[in-house]
Amino acid sequence: MEQRPISLENEAGFRVLFECATISILVVNEQGNIELVNPCAETLFGYQPAELIGTPIEVLIPENLRSRHAHHRKDYFERPKARPMGLGIELHARKKDGQIFPVAISLGHYELAGEKLAVAFVSDITDQVRAKKLVAEREAWFRNMADNSPVMIWVSGNDKNWTYVNNTWLNYTGRAIENELGTGWAEGIHADDLERCLLTYNEAFDARQTFVMEYRLRRADGQYRWIQNVGKPTYIDNVYTGYIGSCSDIHDQKRATEELEELVRKRTNELYEALDREKEMNEMKSRFVSMASHEFRTPLSIVLSSTTLIEQYGSPNHDERIQKHIARIKSSVANLTTILNDFLSLDKLEQGKVEVELDTITIPDFMKEVVEDVQTLKKNGQVVNIEHRGDNKVLLDQKKLRYILVNLLSNSIKYSSDEATINVSSHANQNEIQISVQDNGIGIPDEEQKYMYNKFFRAHNTGNVQGTGLGLTIVKRYVELMGGDVSFVSKVGEGTTFNIRLPKIAAL
């Protein structure tokens, strides 16, 4: 079947095009008067239908351009040609209400019955102009911000080549912008860092991932300084456009960090060395205490046994002065032995070598033995009373309990006057045994009470009474080792009461 050519040969066809076009169409004769105007144009310029027919085209031109337009119009009719109007310059039109707006115009021409006619196709480009202006403003804003930023900023295209660096960058490297664009920026990287940097850069680009890299960059003064470069992919309307990145000089910060790390390393080593020394000192102290304790015992044995013999060989008359000095030697040997034992006990406690060993103790008998132990220490007329209530038999560490009570009792004796009475009372129930040692001695000053269990501490009112300041330290450690607690109530000039509470291991 033969295909019929589609044509607009009659006026009706053109009229539809003319009436329905969404572009404004005006036909102007050689005199400059409007012959035809379509509805779109009437709407655009704000005129009633047919209002423009016969009026000069210049009514649609801003007043200041009208005379110039008349010249251009004449020129056009002399050499009519289909072309855009005012190529490269911004064109403006005027609405009926006087509003000026940007337009794009294309011109065409034809002849009808010997009359030359020009056709103008007019588009309102207000939105495009506004958008373009906005983009230009944004760009200017970005550049202004970037150039004034303290950080160095760069932009690359999607081909990895840099298309922009800010002034901060240029000031830093001291190079011209043309040297930095493309791949020029990599020329300033330290040779030792270059390969690693390019690898990071290229891999990140290929994966379109954010990257952070630290490397040395040559500054304008020739110094290579550590910088941190962070790059992020950019997208416009979801289309990947390249990267934007920022760099900061982290040289001083990095060096400070390195110095700090070095300092920490050094200090840690010093600490370890100090700990080693401390450990060594402790071991030495232990060896010394052990050795001293052993070596002191031999001469002490000789002093004591010789004294005993002098006593026995003495005249039957028993010179009192000789007896007094013999008693003094014996008591001094006993003191020295106690001190040695305390040192040794404390050292063992500190080394964690002390264990609880349980024995069955009959409290009333045990108390009598303890009082017997301190008999020789008692001053003139001093009396020690014992009182026990509750169960008689308990399972406890006999040696440690003996040490505790002998120590508390001898303190009471030492710090009480002649004729003083000291009361020891004990009470054993199903769960625990409580023992208190009460005296009316010199008492412990309030402000010093908190230090009483510290090693070597002695209250200032102890005067010339002998002691090492270790006894209560050991008492407390022993009590705690047995799972109990020790406390005291004391008032200067009135006396002291020590209370001990020990859990019973098993009822017997």
Add this chain to the structure above:
Amino acid sequence: MKTVLIIEDNLEIRENTAEILELAGFKVINAENGKVGLTLAERSKPDIILCDIMMPEVNGYEVIRELKNNPVTSSIPFIYVTASGEKKEVEKAMGLGANGYVRKPFDTKELLQAIDRCSGAPLR
């Protein structure tokens, strides 16, 4: 009269201990080291032996081992007299079969009590 053998390398301690025991009514035999001590123990068969632990050449531990291995001396009560404050040394000594120990410095009462305790009944 009961006989006590003192094995002690320190002269003063050995003599003083001997004198104290003699005054208390014992007969005393002295040995200045472990080797002599072992010989005298076998020859004299004392009623009780007092022995130091730390001595050159043959120490207290070796002395008791030898004594216990010898049928002639194995049943003689044996007491350590030690200058050591270390509990583990005392435990070691007791583990080897000693009947008691006395720590230096000791007074007469302590020494005589230890002797009485390990021999069951007063020896004097």
